[in-house]
Amino acid sequence: MGEQGVAHVWRKLRAIYNIEGNHCKTCDSYFFPPRLVCPNCRRKGQLEEHHFKGLGKVHTFAIVRQAPEGFKRQVPYIVAQVELDEGVRLTAQIVNCDPEDVEIGMRVRACFRKITEYGERGIIVYGYKFEPVLKVTGHPYP
Amino acid sequence: MGNRVAIAGVGLTKFGELWDKSLRDITLEAGMYAIFDAGIKGSEIDAVTIGNMSAGRFTGQEHLGALAVDQGGLGTIPAYSVEAACASGGAAVRHAYMAIKSGEHDAILVLGSEKMSDVNQSQAMDTVSVASDWEWEGLFGATFPALYAFMARRHMLEYGTTEEQLSLVTVKNHANAANNPWAQFQRPVPLEIVMNSGLIADPIRVLHSSPISDGAAGLIMCTEEKAKELTDIPVYIEASTQASDTLALHDREDITTMAAVKKSSREALQKAGLTINDIDVFEVHDSFTIGEIIITEDIGITEKGNGGRIVEEGLTALDGKFPVNPSGGLKARGHPIGATGVAQIAELVLQLRGDAEKRQVDGAETAMAVNIGGTGATSIVHILRR
Amino acid sequence: MVGIVGYGVYIPRYRIKTEEIARVWGDDGKRLAKGLGVFEKSVPGPDEEVATISVEAARNAVKYAGIDPKDIGAIYVGSESHPYAVKPTGTIVAEALSCTTDLTCADYEFACKAGTAAIQTTMGLVQSNMIKIGLAIGADTAQGRPGDALEYSAAAGGVAILVGMDNVVATIEATSSFTTDTPDFWRREGEDFPSHGARFTGEPAYFRHVGEGARLLMRKTGTTIDDFDYFVFHMPNGKFPLAMGRQLGVPKEKLEDSLVVRQIVNTYSGSAMMGLARVLDIAKPGDKIFMVSYGSGAGSDAFIIRVEKEILNHRGKVPTVDDFIARKTYIDYSEYAKYRRKIKALA
Numbered sequence: 092m093g094e095q096g097v098a099h100v101w102r103k104l105r106a107i108y109n110i111e112g113n114h115c116k117t118c119d120s121y122f123f124p125p126r127l128v129c130p131n132c133r134r135k136g137q138l139e140e141h142h143f144k145g146l147g148k149v150h151t152f153a154i155v156r157q158a159p160e161g162f163k164r165q166v167p168y169i170v171a172q173v174e175l176d177e178g179v180r181l182t183a184q185i186v187n188c189d190p191e192d193v194e195i196g197m198r199v200r201a202c203f204r205k206i207t208e209y210g211e212r213g214i215i216v217y218g219y220k221f222e223p224v225l226k227v228t229g230h231p232y233p
Numbered sequence: 234m235g236n237r238v239a240i241a242g243v244g245l246t247k248f249g250e251l252w253d254k255s256l257r258d259i260t261l262e263a264g265m266y267a268i269f270d271a272g273i274k275g276s277e278i279d280a281v282t283i284g285n286m287s288a289g290r291f292t293g294q295e296h297l298g299a300l301a302v303d304q305g306g307l308g309t310i311p312a313y314s315v316e317a318a319c320a321s322g323g324a325a326v327r328h329a330y331m332a333i334k335s336g337e338h339d340a341i342l343v344l345g346s347e348k349m350s351d352v353n354q355s356q357a358m359d360t361v362s363v364a365s366d367w368e369w370e371g372l373f374g375a376t377f378p379a380l381y382a383f384m385a386r387r388h389m390l391e392y393g394t395t396e397e398q399l400s401l402v403t404v405k406n407h408a409n410a411a412n413n414p415w416a417q418f419q420r421p422v423p424l425e426i427v428m429n430s431g432l433i434a435d436p437i438r439v440l441h442s443s444p445i446s447d448g449a450a451g452l453i454m455c456t457e458e459k460a461k462e463l464t465d466i467p468v469y470i471e472a473s474t475q476a477s478d479t480l481a482l483h484d485r486e487d488i489t490t491m492a493a494v495k496k497s498s499r500e501a502l503q504k505a506g507l508t509i510n511d512i513d514v515f516e517v518h519d520s521f522t523i524g525e526i527i528i529t530e531d532i533g534i535t536e537k538g539n540g541g542r543i544v545e546e547g548l549t550a551l552d553g554k555f556p557v558n559p560s561g562g563l564k565a566r567g568h569p570i571g572a573t574g575v576a577q578i579a580e581l582v583l584q585l586r587g588d589a590e591k592r593q594v595d596g597a598e599t600a601m602a603v604n605i606g607g608t609g610a611t612s613i614v615h616i617l618r619r
Numbered sequence: 620m621v622g623i624v625g626y627g628v629y630i631p632r633y634r635i636k637t638e639e640i641a642r643v644w645g646d647d648g649k650r651l652a653k654g655l656g657v658f659e660k661s662v663p664g665p666d667e668e669v670a671t672i673s674v675e676a677a678r679n680a681v682k683y684a685g686i687d688p689k690d691i692g693a694i695y696v697g698s699e700s701h702p703y704a705v706k707p708t709g710t711i712v713a714e715a716l717s718c719t720t721d722l723t724c725a726d727y728e729f730a731c732k733a734g735t736a737a738i739q740t741t742m743g744l745v746q747s748n749m750i751k752i753g754l755a756i757g758a759d760t761a762q763g764r765p766g767d768a769l770e771y772s773a774a775a776g777g778v779a780i781l782v783g784m785d786n787v788v789a790t791i792e793a794t795s796s797f798t799t800d801t802p803d804f805w806r807r808e809g810e811d812f813p814s815h816g817a818r819f820t821g822e823p824a825y826f827r828h829v830g831e832g833a834r835l836l837m838r839k840t841g842t843t844i845d846d847f848d849y850f851v852f853h854m855p856n857g858k859f860p861l862a863m864g865r866q867l868g869v870p871k872e873k874l875e876d877s878l879v880v881r882q883i884v885n886t887y888s889g890s891a892m893m894g895l896a897r898v899l900d901i902a903k904p905g906d907k908i909f910m911v912s913y914g915s916g917a918g919s920d921a922f923i924i925r926v927e928k929e930i931l932n933h934r935g936k937v938p939t940v941d942d943f944i945a946r947k948t949y950i951d952y953s954e955y956a957k958y959r960r961k962i963k964a965l966a
Contacts, residue, residue: 103368104714105714105717108711108714108715109714109715109717124368124369142717150387150483151383151384151386151387151390151488152382152383152386153375153378153379153380153382153383153386153434153435153436153437154382154432154434154435155374155375155376155378155379155433155434156431156432156433156434156435157354157358157376157378157433157434158374158376159355159358159359159362159371159374159376160355160359162374164665164957164958164960165374165664165665165666168374170373170374170375170376170379171383172383172482172483172488180483180484181369181483182369182370182373182375182481182482182483183373183374184373184374184666186664186666187632187664187946189948190435195386195387195390202675203671203674203675203678203715204664204666204667204671205666205667205668205670205671206372206373206374206666207372215670215702215703216372217670217671217674217711217715218373220666225938225942225946226938226942227935227936227937227938227939227942
């Protein structure tokens, strides 16, 4: 027996840190979260690991005002379905954005945040959230 | 084709915050009422099915099949506990239907039960969330209302559905529940109160969502011959269908529609040899009012995108062409999760028997119940006929 | 020669103004801001801490450098606010960068200079051919006891520096350290907030160690103030680095560009490194930078860095220090208290 959350989170670290899912070579579909079986091809499927770029747009969203434990400090927060450029959708928070500024179709990029923690003494879960794409100005070369 | 399956009796507890009653109290109460209503002897019942989503998390108790048989004094008959999230009740009905249809059992006590008020709000929210894809939705901060807000926002964008339409579903269902002595909220609620109620996951407000409820419902389901012995007005299950969809909402191509509802309702109508226009009364899954709007479209009462408008037009009101949720629905009758699917059938049986009193749909002969699990990953449809 | 092959920074978007903190404690905000030279500080969001800041900075560094993270052989994260007391931050960074398991890793703590100590360690590993590329990070979400003077300056941010031998954007020509046992600032195990020796943190601590450290490296390398185009000193507040510059005879304009302290205040382990990153954002090939970090307890690490032509091939790929400084949202003290877990009843 393990402590709550430990092995559960550890098993999927790569997926939730780096948006690693898979791609089926048979039907050319992408999957996130990673699947064990291609639901289109089943036994004919050939799944390979795929590291998603982490760029996409907001497909739909909600502003959560009644939050579960572990999220109360963040209220009100934005949670959204993000459609990645590769075509799959996932569910994640949108950060670095005020609730009144989020809109469907907004370009976002993946960032790395604390998702939750298993109490004060337990492990911390990190993973993807999304943020509006930050403008890179560089500096005017003197 | 197997046996024709009938419903010979129904029983309900009052839905609401039942502080003085435990899970076993309400389960027993609904079962006893159903047995009394059918006038069946305990010894004639040969199995129990019970729909429940999460008694283990809500109360700490599992193994509810054995619990029900034991508390009811039903001896040694087999009991089956069935779980399909919010569709657990519908699944218990369907399991009994299949068992009778196959000839394995003749008379089954079908129960649905959930005791939700013994935990705090956070625990209740967490438990409800496991009906979605917990690992990839709930863990990332998407509460259950947020997932329905996802659907609502897309529906508003694609079809022009309005916040007022989301609210009018509440107004309609509360008006119906005002005449339902079993309902949690037996009072009408004005539109402006709904429109100004607190936001829980924009655009969803607290009065767009079903409450946390305790409650149980029971049915006596049996063969046609048995039903005829027991009652003059048996109600028959003309079709029982079920379909699945992806567990996570984000895996669906279109989140303004529930593919499982479409499939299971079409199949049910086909099996019953009916069209949607032949159905006189509906109980559908309005855990959030956007759910009722989407489901009325998906079962074919109106075309896709028009679900909000037909509420404005009164098409789904008690005196409309397609009365939806005469009981008050999940919104106003209450939504003790495992009980809901059974309670929908109980309401429709009362409607078909003409026993629904002030909320009676005149001359109702056929009825449809749509019970969904999660955000539509399970859909269970039943068509009943007097 | 060994040098910086890439660097990246991260600063959270939230800011609280000195005047807002002063308002809560009945201080004269305007006078304090002017006196300390600190006007607003960066504050981490409720879901940000050293591991997340380190990952963001490191991902920027990798993108800037254009290297394969599989070539990283060592990760050292310097911080005094590691999320775990036991369990390394560096392993989280490694996994989030998709590094290989052929990697050495440890967390460092030396008050505000743990990040530059990490740079020195990775230099050694690279130069001895033990690894190809090393990742040194200085990051903090610094804690200030409510009402204490530190509350005005304890900020959040992080800098990641990739150290290697090939295609360096800046050569590290020399480094040396000055170390004594001087208890000017500390936090005991299990305590939420650090304590400090107030005015003792100045002359015998910061000024002695930064000053001596600087003089030591110049003596060792036979250089003078005139040999350098930019100076970077650790920035516990806006006053100290300026006073240090005056003591050493550094012309003000050579120090000016590194003073990120005015916009975000003290990012602790990321403080001097943030100043260096700000200078690397704008320096010309051939420019020479003299940096001295400072860590309480106490020690300083001094570096001589020469900007290479290669730097021109990398700019514009990731946000600069100024880009992060410009992205800001002001919060009031109550939001600050909520985000920084100063409201204990909130889980």
